[in-house]
Amino acid sequence: MIVRPAVIEDADGIYAIEEESFSIPWSMDSIHRDLANTALTMYDVLVRDDGAIKGYAGLWRVVDEGQITNIALAKDCRGEGYGELLLRVLMEAAWEKGCTSIFLEVRVSNTVALGLYRKLGYQTVSVRKKYYDDPVEDAYIMSCKKESYVWTVK
Numbered sequence: 001m002i003v004r005p006a007v008i009e010d011a012d013g014i015y016a017i018e019e020e021s022f023s024i025p026w027s028m029d030s031i032h033r034d035l036a037n038t039a040l041t042m043y044d045v046l047v048r049d050d051g052a053i054k055g056y057a058g059l060w061r062v063v064d065e066g067q068i069t070n071i072a073l074a075k076d077c078r079g080e081g082y083g084e085l086l087l088r089v090l091m092e093a094a095w096e097k098g099c100t101s102i103f104l105e106v107r108v109s110n111t112v113a114l115g116l117y118r119k120l121g122y123q124t125v126s127v128r129k130k131y132y133d134d135p136v137e138d139a140y141i142m143s144c145k146k147e148s149y150v151w152t153v154k
């Protein structure tokens with residue numbers, strides 16, 4: 001597996017991961033728009049040796065603030081450290097580009113994602129009531145400041 005910056009040709013692979021992972025996946029149009037808007041967005045993909053896209057993570061950048069748009073892996077690749085790898089690569093690139101803090105939203109019941117975010121230094125800053133549909137659920141708004149980013153090697 002490798003992690004590399006996403007290109008427009010990765011849109012189909014990213015869409016397949018979206019459909020597999022979320023009850024309301026992003027539309028193909030939104031994915032295309034984000035991949036094309038490289039002045040404001042950063043996307044990385046996790047790619048298997050045979051070229052198959054097995055995961056992706058994206059971020060919007062506004063001056064010194066990053067906003068994770070989404071992160072997801074194919075079901076058969078979860079729990080093996082690839083989500084952490086993807087997120088670290090994206091965050092390191094965001095720090096390099098001048099971000100000093102990164103925000104994200106996450107379902108309050110998503111214990112796997114919460115575990116990942118807390119491990120890397122994210123803290124809950126607020127709760128957005130009924131933010132998600134299908135099923136309706138609150139979101140934690142979490143943020144990680146560059147100086148709070150946790151890098152540990154096992």
Ligand SMILES: CC(C)(COP(=O)(O)OP(=O)(O)OC[C@H]1O[C@@H](n2cnc3c(N)ncnc32)[C@H](O)[C@@H]1OP(=O)(O)O)[C@@H](O)C(=O)NCCC(=O)NCCS
Pocket residue numbers: 021070071072073074077078079080081082083084085105106107110111112113115116117119
């Ligand atoms: C969330 C997601 C990206 C995490 O990636 P992953 O490859 O499964 O996670 P990793 O193997 O890299 O694990 C990294 C950390 O996450 C946490 N984690 C992973 N699996 C976990 C589990 N089953 N229960 C609790 N925490 C877990 C742990 O903190 C783990 O660190 P550790 O291995 O040192 O304990 C992935 O599971 C996924 O695609 N889920 C579906 C889509 C989704 O929910 N995206 C997030 C939207 S906000």
